Amino acid sequence: MTTDLVAAVDIGGTKIAGALVTGEGExxxxxxRPTPARESAAAVLRAVTDVVTRLTESGDWSRVRALGIGSAxxxxxxxxxxxxxxxxxxxxxxxxxxxRGVVGELPVTLVGDGAAIAAGEHWRGAARGRRNALCxxxxxxxxxxxxxxxxxxxxxxxxxxxxxxISVDFNGxxxxxxxxxxxxxxASGTNIARYALAAGWRPADQGGDATTAGVAAxxxxxxxxxxxxxxxxxxxxxxxxxxxxxxVELETVVIGGGVSQAGEVLFAPVRxxxxxxxxxxxxxxxxxxxxxxxxxAGLVGAAAASWRESGTFLSRGEAGN
Amino acid sequence: MTTDLVAAVDIGGTKIAGALVTGEGExxxxxxRPTPARESAAAVLRAVTDVVTRLTESGDWSRVRALGIGSAxxxxxxxxxxxxxxxxxxxxxxxxxxxRGVVGELPVTLVGDGAAIAAGEHWRGAARGRRNALCxxxxxxxxxxxxxxxxxxxxxxxxxxxxxxISVDFNGxxxxxxxxxxxxxxASGTNIARYALAAGWRPADQGGDATTAGVAAxxxxxxxxxxxxxxxxxxxxxxxxxxxxxxVELETVVIGGGVSQAGEVLFAPVRxxxxxxxxxxxxxxxxxxxxxxxxxAGLVGAAAASWRESGTFLSRGEAGN
Numbered sequence: 001m002t003t004d005l006v007a008a009v010d011i012g013g014t015k016i017a018g019a020l021v022t023g024e025g026e027x028x029x030x031x032x033r034p035t036p037a038r039e040s041a042a043a044v045l046r047a048v049t050d051v052v053t054r055l056t057e058s059g060d061w062s063r064v065r066a067l068g069i070g071s072a073x074x075x076x077x078x079x080x081x082x083x084x085x086x087x088x089x090x091x092x093x094x095x096x097x098x099x100r101g102v103v104g105e106l107p108v109t110l111v112g113d114g115a116a117i118a119a120g121e122h123w124r125g126a127a128r129g130r131r132n133a134l135c136x137x138x139x140x141x142x143x144x145x146x147x148x149x150x151x152x153x154x155x156x157x158x159x160x161x162x163x164x165x166i167s168v169d170f171n172g173x174x175x176x177x178x179x180x181x182x183x184x185x186x187a188s189g190t191n192i193a194r195y196a197l198a199a200g201w202r203p204a205d206q207g208g209d210a211t212t213a214g215v216a217a218x219x220x221x222x223x224x225x226x227x228x229x230x231x232x233x234x235x236x237x238x239x240x241x242x243x244x245x246x247x248v249e250l251e252t253v254v255i256g257g258g259v260s261q262a263g264e265v266l267f268a269p270v271r272x273x274x275x276x277x278x279x280x281x282x283x284x285x286x287x288x289x290x291x292x293x294x295x296x297a298g299l300v301g302a303a304a305a306s307w308r309e310s311g312t313f314l315s316r317g318e319a320g321n
Numbered sequence: 322m323t324t325d326l327v328a329a330v331d332i333g334g335t336k337i338a339g340a341l342v343t344g345e346g347e348x349x350x351x352x353x354r355p356t357p358a359r360e361s362a363a364a365v366l367r368a369v370t371d372v373v374t375r376l377t378e379s380g381d382w383s384r385v386r387a388l389g390i391g392s393a394x395x396x397x398x399x400x401x402x403x404x405x406x407x408x409x410x411x412x413x414x415x416x417x418x419x420x421r422g423v424v425g426e427l428p429v430t431l432v433g434d435g436a437a438i439a440a441g442e443h444w445r446g447a448a449r450g451r452r453n454a455l456c457x458x459x460x461x462x463x464x465x466x467x468x469x470x471x472x473x474x475x476x477x478x479x480x481x482x483x484x485x486x487i488s489v490d491f492n493g494x495x496x497x498x499x500x501x502x503x504x505x506x507x508a509s510g511t512n513i514a515r516y517a518l519a520a521g522w523r524p525a526d527q528g529g530d531a532t533t534a535g536v537a538a539x540x541x542x543x544x545x546x547x548x549x550x551x552x553x554x555x556x557x558x559x560x561x562x563x564x565x566x567x568x569v570e571l572e573t574v575v576i577g578g579g580v581s582q583a584g585e586v587l588f589a590p591v592r593x594x595x596x597x598x599x600x601x602x603x604x605x606x607x608x609x610x611x612x613x614x615x616x617x618a619g620l621v622g623a624a625a626a627s628w629r630e631s632g633t634f635l636s637r638g639e640a641g642n
Contacts (some may be wrong), residue, residue, distance in 0.1 A: 045524050075456055082601060108435065132477065137375035139348040148474070148570070156568035157454065157603040166504075166564035167598055170347050170556055178600030181489075235491055242500065243487035247467070247565055278497030282405060282478040 002091035002286025005063045006306045007055050007103070009048060010298035011071040011095075012113065013037050013086030018051035020060055021068075021303035027296060029058040037087045044090055046096045054101045066107040070116025070298045073143075077110045077158030085141075085176075099139065109306040113137075113298055115154040115160050117291075118145025119308075120301025121254050122152065125292035129251040134244050135165060135291070137236065138266070139257035142184040145301075148248060150304060161244075164188070168239040186236035189259040196229035201271040216236040230262065231269045238273030256291025265291075326384045327627045328376050329621035330369060332392040332416075333434065333587070334358050334407025337365075341370040341381055342389075342624035348617060350379040357410045365411055366419045373423045385429040389627025391619045392416065394464075398431045398479030398511025406462075406497075430627040434619055435459075435482050436475040437499025438612075439466025440629075442575050443473065446613035451573040455565050455614070457484060459558065459587070460578035463505040466622075469569060473626060478588040481567075485509070491561040507557035510580045517550035537583035551583065552590045559594030566604040577612025582612075 005028070009018045016035055019027040031054035033047040036085060055061065072084035080096030098110050107112060111119070118127070118135035127133040133147040142164030146153045154160050165177050166186035172181025191211035196215045201223065203210040209217070218226035241253050271288050278284060293300055324344060337356055340348040376382065393405035401417025404485065413458035417429050419459040421564035425572045433441070439448070439456035448454040454468040463485030467474045475481050485505035486498050495501025506512060510573055517536045524531040530538070539547035562574050580587060592609050599605060 008389070051340060076603065148469075151467070156604075157570060158569050159603045160568060162567050162601070163339075165601055166567050167560045168488055168561035170489040170598070179598050180560075239488045239491035239501075243564055245570055246483050246487050247479050247481060248474075249478060277491070277500050280480070280483070280486055282397065282476075282480045 001062065005060055006303050007052065007064050007067045008299045008302040009049065009051060009067065009069045010034070010113070010116065010302055011069065011082075011084070012090050012298070013072055013084065016051050017299055018055050019299050020055055020058060020064060021300065024167050024309065025300050025303070028060060029055055033057055033108070035087060037088060041089045041093055044087060045093075045095075048095070049099060049102050052099060061245065064106065066109065066306045067099065068109045068111075068302035068304070069095065069099070070111055070113045070302035070305070073112040073114070073162065075110065075112055075158050076159065077154065078156060080108070080110055081112075082269060107306075111152075111158045111304075111305045112145070112152045112162070113304065114143035115145035115152060115158060116301035116305060117143070117163060117256065117297040118301065118307055119146055119152040119304040120293050120297040120299075121256075121291055122147045123304040124300050125297065126254040126289050130249065132240065132250050133252040133254060134163065134250050135254040135256070136237075137257035138187065138189065138255060138259040140188060140190050142194045142237075146248060150286040154305070154307065163240045163244060166240055166243060167192065168243070183236050187233040187240075189216050190230045191235045192259065194231060196226055197321065199225045199228065201225040201229065204315045208315055212259055213261070216265050217240050219262070219265045230265055233259075234266060234269035237279045239269050241270075241274055241288075242277035242283060245278055245286055246280065249282060252287045252289065254289055254291050256294070256297060260290055324384065325386045326381055327624050328373065328385050328388045329391045329624040330372060330388065331437065331623055332356070332369065332390065332403075334393055334621070335369050337372050338446070338620055339376050339619050341376055341379060341385060342621065346621050346624070348620060349381060350376055352376055354544045359410060362410045362414055365408060366414075366416070369416070370420060370423050370431070371574035373397045373420060377423065382432050385427065385586055387430065388420065389430045389623035390416065390420070391434045391623035391626070393434070394433040394483065396431065396433055396479050398475065399477060399579070401429070401431055403431075407456035412551075417561070428627075430623075432473075432475045432479045432623065432626045433466070435464035436466035436473060436479060437622035437626060438464070438577065439482060439622065440473040440620040441469055441614050441618040441620070442577075442612055444620050444625040445467045445638050446618065447575040448525050448573055450463060450534070452520045453569065453571050454575060455482065455484065455562065455566050455571050455572040456575040456577070458578035459508065459510065459560075459576060459580040460529060460602065461509060461511050463558075465511050467569060472594065473629065475626070484565060487561055488562060489564070490609075491558050502555050504561040508554040513550045513554045515581065517547055520546050520549065522546040522550065533580055535580070540586045551586055555581075555587060555590035556594040559591050560598045562595055562607070563604060564611075566599055566607055567601065570603060571607055573608045573610065575610055575612050577615070577618060581611055581615065
């Protein structure tokens with residue numbers, strides 16, 4: 001085998017994952033470290049360079065043509081710097097410069113984690129073959145990325161598609177981002193559980209599981225308060241999806257992340273509410289489908305962004321091209 | 322003079338305007354008809370073909386290489402059909418087919434009026450030289466169009482950028498579009514006047530002018546209720562602008578239309594509110610500026626979209642290229 005590979009790194013608040021990725025999206029030689037998010041800027045960088053160093057030690061490193069990094073945001077792809085909300089020791093941290101010691105002059109592509117997931121689902125997952133798609137993660141936070149005209153659109157700074165921080169309730173509660181009534185502030189897993197508990201739901205029947213998974217199990221069993229908690233989240237998500245479709249035109253919405261594991265408990269009310277908010281003819285009939293790549297989406301997508309940026313052939317499998 | 326021209330038509334609920342347009346954006350040979358919006362589909366088409374026929378009778382028609390049409394939406398640019406909210410006799414009306422009798426095989430480009438205005442302001446107005454911009458009209462309705470990566474992005478159906486119908490209040494009032502809490506439902510001129518009157522403002526001091534202009538005059542004179550009416554509109558606009566910036570990344574927002582004539586009565590609270598809603602680093606510092614092209618923006622923009630689509634050279638003036 002002498003075909004080209006790219007190296008991919010996915011940086012989150014909990015862990016830093018890496019892999020070598022083939023032109024078909026296959027992951028080789030994985031490496032992973034916990035994110036020392038509160039230790040020091042240097043400690044987090046060391047975790048990243050440790051992961052990349054592990055990859056360089058594989059026998060296949062000589063075939064690597066580029067490095068793609070997907071990072072928790074916000075970030076500034078133009079400057080190669082990141083300020084992830086969930087890694088407080090990194091503010092305007094020069095990440096691309098920081099990995100140069102390990103990768104030398106290799107081309108490096110930096111995109112936000114939402115953009116990376118969108119690139120991954122478009123290349124190898126649920127958005128394959130779709131020209132205009134929003135790919136979302138609904139988890140402890142809410143993020144997303146956009147496929148526009150059959151390509152990843154990450155925006156000048158790499159943050160585009162960040163649906164979690166658009167306001168759907170302009171007089172609503174303050175969001176930790178400083179805004180008000182953001183989708184994430186209403187719809188995230190954390191806020192589903194918070195709302196259910198405040199509305200009187202008690203986790204006793206789910207073995208004391210007071211997390212979103214417990215609320216989901218109760219909703220699936222018909223608990224009305226748990227259902228209302230998911231409905232409220234779904235309405236906020238749907239209003240945000242409809243806004244995105246109205247602004248950029250969408251044919252497909254892909255939803256992944258922990259909360260999406262609730263399946264129809266989430267997807268059914270999202271589809272119902274989307275029909276209410278997306279009423280203009282050109283935003284009707286949008287497909288809402290589960291993500292396919294699971295926790296590897298970020299790595300696959302960082303690779304996809306890197307393949308594209310480096311001008312290397314990127315196989316689309318049955319989607320062609 | 323033997324240089325190429327395009328023909329441009331701007332279709333609104335009140336009037337249908339046309340002109341021949343040079344590669345520098347100069348308008349020649351204007352024509353105009355009132356829109357018989359409630360008569361019949363054929364009568365509205367006849368008004369359009371009358372306008373175009375007037376243009377064909379000019380001595381310069383032989384230099385025309387393409388026709389650009391900007392139409393009130395929604396529309397479907399792929400099918401060449403339009404369903405303008407304010408022209409109820411046209412539903413899925415085959416407009417492009419309808420003008421063939423006058424223009425023969427000339428290339429025809431159809432875009433929404435919001436997209437046309439964005440193309441116009443980007444080519445010859447306030448968004449010149451800006452790579453990522455939202456151009457809005459705040460009038461009896463609220464519309465918009467997007468410049469992404471230095472080009473008009475109209476979306477597959479020509480409706481992209483329609484900020485008037487994104488929800489910023491997902492539990493809010495029903496909008497005539499069927500949605501809930503849309504920007505237009507809160508921020509349009511009609512709704513500013515409605516809100517002010519409902520909140521107790523009385524137009525006596527403005528010579529009985531109960532329109533948005535009367536509210537604007539009262540606000541400029543310091544009337545607290547009139548100010549609150551503009552502030553509320555401005556907050557809804559700002560939440561929508563912040564959402565658009567968060568999703569597609571913007572450096573500039575251009576605001577035109579009748580309500581923008583209120584000047585700082587509108588712009589000052591929009592800028593203030595935008596600082597509250599657009600808090601993530603990559604959406605801070607967006608320029609909010611008045612439109613420059615006035616009522617000609619739609620014609621200039623239909624021409625710009627047509628020049629681009631037809632592959633003809635489009636002069637940018639001092640912005641180059």
